[in-house]
Amino acid sequence: MLAHVSKVLHWSAVDGPGNRLVLFLQGCNFACAGCHNPHTIRLCNDCGDCVPACPHAALSLVGGRIAFDPALCDECDLCLRACLISASPxxxxxxxxxxxxxxxxxRGFLTGITISGGEATMQAKFVEALFAxxxxxxxxxxxxxxxxxxxxLGPRGWQRLLPLTDGAMLxxxxxxxxxxxxxxxMSNAKSLASARLLQEAGKLYELRYLMVPGFTDTEPEIEALAAFARELGPGLRLKLNAFxxxxxxxxxxxxxxxPRQGVEAAAARLRAAGIDNVVIPSVWI
Ligand code: SF4
Ligand code: SF4
Structure with missing residues (x-):
């Protein structure tokens, strides 16, 4: 069984507890307008449009398939900008x-592995095989x-993965x-159901919420976040991210x-509403 992998991060301290190897899988079932890695959304269709964009001849078409030579790549990302379908060669x-x-x-330096994306669960069979x-x-x-x-991901998918999974960031x-x-x-119904399912199973390591001005930093959204976090119960780790x-x-x-002040104000409101473990970004760019 093979996975489509966008990237491997050999060390990360922000993708779960401790020091982690992170496997970013290619392909996502959401198409987020504010995605920070839009080139991980779709699978490459071998059109070849990005080949001329590469200044180092790291890309070519071989037998109608895109070929990538990492030894020639200087990670300029010009090919990603040339792709019109949010894929990567x-x-x-x-x-x-x-x-x-x-x-x-x-092994000696790692606490564990995190499967990210794209959307990790779109390749759930691979994740299950790897974890097993x-x-x-x-x-x-x-x-x-x-x-x-x-x-x-629906409940049946989680039921297959959870016995092999120590925790999830959702x-x-x-x-x-x-x-x-x-x-x-996409609808949020399955995401809300998954958060409840994971929390009930004791596997929800962290609930994440991206604050986007004018969309998700509004009074009703923060109220709804507080109500949902209260529903999930005590001990929830709630991470606020800033667009x-x-x-x-x-x-x-x-x-x-x-802005930082907006995130800090939301965090203060959530703590006042009884959500104790609210985490905000430690670095602001
Ligand atoms: S990454 Fe995009 S532009 Fe390049 S070959 Fe694939 S689909 Fe075409
Ligand atoms: S990142 Fe830059 S050097 Fe690497 S394949 Fe893409 S265009 Fe070429």
């Missing part, structure tokens, strides 16, 4: 054994296994259904950045 296919080898190479292989491996069984998700993009639809192109322009494309580039 720099993805690679990895097997479960490929990922196990990466984990073994850094880790759990069965004497050297790797001690690494924690986390998923970063938009929550658009994003709620908006509470008002129309706002969520506008921001992501910034890094990586975004299209109309979202004209949206204002979320």
């Amino acid at each position: 720099m993805t690679r296919q990895m097997s479960v054994d490929d990922v196990l080898d990466l984990l073994r190479a850094s 292989a880790m759990a069965a491996d004497a050297d790797l069984a001690g690494l924690s296994r986390f998923i970063d998700s938009n929550g658009h 994003d709620i993009k908006a509470f008002d259904p129309a706002t969520h639809q506008r921001l992501t192109g 910034q322009h890094h990586g975004v494309q299209g109309a979202a580039r004209d949206w204002p950045k979320m």
